[in-house]
Amino acid sequence: MKITRQKHAKKYISFYKYNFKFRPPFQILIDGTFCQAALKNKIQIKEQMPKYLMGEVQLCTTNCVLKELESLGKELYGAKIILQRFQVRNCAHIKSPVGASQCLLSMIDGNNPHHYFVATQDQDLTASVKRIPGIPLIFIIQNTMVLDKPSPSSAAHVQAVQTGQLVTVQQKESIQTLKEEQGLVNSTERKGRKRKRKGGPNPLSCLKKKKKTQGPQQQKPAGEKKKRKRHRKRTGEGGLQVETIAQIEKA
Known part of the structure; x- marks a missing residue:
């Protein structure tokens, strides 16, 4: 029985994740009736809830729920x-507290924008929650916590989206973006690129180039004679070669 209950919970959580964008940590709105049932059946909510939902959770309530419990004695x-x-x-x-059921319904008003789970034993609150699509409902039965299957309103909403009768919020945003790109809608804000300012010259390139210092030239010792160079000349007649040796001496 426990394995079957866990499989059903996994299936229902996948439904809400895929169709209504639920993500851990799951936010659980809890009222006094759920805590009273947990106390009576010896259920540790803080320990068992994350295991049952297979993810991190944030257990929360409101001031109105606490005020109602105080008034009940x-x-x-x-x-x-x-x-x-x-x-x-x-x-x-905050200034004028209302009943717990009314307060919790106001927290999930507007198609549950904060993706709350609702944990309650109140039958009237349960019936009201089931009329709103996309709200997981948790209750206690036979000493165990149970995640209720998606309500008919949630199933009808998903079917309408799949058949194209409804447009989700994400689809509306995509359509609006495409219209702005095509120039069909005047966008209120224009995102302009920052102009790059012309920077000054590179300070390294402004440095004067250092002249290469030439090393001291080797001076030839005085009185040294230059080597003799031989020049060969050809005479025009008979192709005979006559060698003349010119000695060039340093003055």
Whole structure:
């Protein structure tokens, strides 16, 4: 039974990852009813939730949920202690708290932009969550946590996208980018390239070239005679050669 439950969870998580861009760490919105059920069934939420969802999680709640538990008295004191250990996300009801169900619904309003899971035992909240596509629902049954299968609204949304009846947010952004590239839409911001300023001359090239210093020439000793050079001349008649030796002496 445990292996089958794990397989179903893996299948449902893949559905939300592929179609609704869910990524770890998964953000789990938890209310007081879920904590009370976990306390009653001796379930360690912080330890078992990452194992069940096969990924890192962030357990969180809101101020409205904590305020509601405080107002219900000592019977839910244990659930309140558990819930206080989780992250508290800011909601729009800080000055005037509302009911836990209403607050959690406001957190996932607008097609769940922050990709929240919802963990609850509240039947009314569960029914409201199932009407919104793309929201995974977790509840406790028979001493175990269970990730509910995708709701009919989520399945219908995915089918509509695949058949081309709906356009996702990513597709809208791609279309807008293509329109701007084709000049069909005046882009508000123009991204211009920075002009390169003409820099000055290279300081190394401005250095004066050093003249090569010539070494001292070797002076020939005085009185040394130059070597004799022989010049051969040809006479015109008979092809006879006459050698003349000219001695050139240094003055």
